[in-house]
Amino acid sequence: MKFNVFTQVEYSVRSEGTLILNIHALGTAKQSIITEELLLDPYIRADELHAQQGENRLVKFGVNTDTPNIKVTYRATVNNSYEINDFSNTQEIQVSELPASVLPYLNPSRYCESDKLYRMADNMFGYISNPFEKVLTLTNWINRKVQYLSGSTNAQTSAFDTVTEQAGVCRDFAHLGIAFCRALTIPARYFTGYAYLLKPADFHACFEAYLDGKWVLFDATGLVPLNGLVKIATGQDASDSAVANIFGDVMFNNMQVSCELAEDGFEPFYYSEGEFKGLSYL
Template sequence: MKFSVFSRLGYTAHAAGTLVLNIHALNTWKQSVINEEFWLEPYINYNQFELPQGEKRLVRFDVNEYIPNISATYQATVDNCYEVNDFSYATETHVSALDSSVLPYLNPSRYCESDKLYRMAHNMFGHISNPFQQVLTLTGWINKNVQYLSGSTNSQTSAFNTVTEQAGVCRDFAHLGIALCRALTIPARYFTGYAYQLYPADFHACFEAFLNGKWVLFDATGLVPLNGFVKIATGFDAADSAVANIFGDVMFNSMEVSCELADTCFEPFFYKQDEFLGITYL
């Protein structure tokens, strides 16, 4: 499935500083960036790099003086691939059988306090034997009980806060899903990407749960077809996968994001509570 993605971020540098942007589509063995461009206005020298751990392509650049308008633009055509797997017979994977690279995604993190939600997770979802059905049920519960409300949270809001406030945006829905999964001993990680048919257009956050040896995508907001994503990054939570990290006296001003279909047809795919079909991005 091919998508055309675009993003433009605007900043004002009041003094010297550094920006690290995380807006490039991933190149994986099945998500191929066919073509892409990145540029800064005014021109600023930058370097692109990948971290040794995790999935993300970062761009870093310095500003050394006052610049009223900095524009960072990225556009690409991406061909991605996904599988729809049947998890009817999914079984719990014991921690002793998990690959060492997956183990860190069982731990509490800054925004996903799974240790604080252990009792809640087991009381509400611990009786479900199929782990795919567990995650599907808990995402359905989040969708029904947490109101999607723009501006209702801030950079300090965690999964525990979302449970008590019962409102949030996509990152809060993702954090709560991750925390509940980890509390159930299901590895889970944060997923950020470009999203087709999201309105209003924006970067979108959801999460992946590790089930039967595969990272399976879940979106508790229900706002985007599950086969309409272009992956940018995964990580422990939003702190690990932020679109931008700013160091110094630099202010964010504006953002434009789009994700358009570059193929001729598209059939939206959503999960159903009575089915065990899960999407895995490759």
């Protein structure tokens, strides 16, 4: 499916500094970039970087008070495809059989303290033998038990905080899902992207669990169709998949984000309890 994605962010510059933005659509085997454009107003030379951990296309540029106001605009047309697989006969993968690239996603991380949530996760979901059903059950539990509440959390909020406060936004829902999965010895990683039908429009966070040799997408918020996402980045958590990292006295002022269909024929896909069909972007 083809999508048009758009981002525009504005900053005020009060000192010399550096901006590292993570707003580009990611090119993968299942996601191709048809056209894209990055504009900096006023013009500043920018370098594209690829993070060593996770999947990211970063753009880095320096700023100073000679250009006190910076506007960054990114737009792209992306052709996105996915697979829907039947996980009804999925078996747990032993850690010894996991690829080396997947092993880091079993570990606790800054926002996903799976070691602190092991007992809770095991008591609530450990009895489920099918790994896909296990992840879908914990995802639905988060959706029912955690209130989606804008402004209820901040950049320091972790999965442990979220399960305690039972409130959060999409990144908090994702972090809790990741922490539960890792506590149950299921590799899981953070996913951020553009989201079709998200209201209000914004970047969206969810997570992927490694099942039967595939990264399978889950969204505990239930706010968007799973096949309406354009991947920007994946990582251990939001700390290495942040949309922006700012160094220096630079103030964020404004942001616009959109994700719209570029062709007809879209049929939204959501998970249903009792079904074992899982969606993956590769």
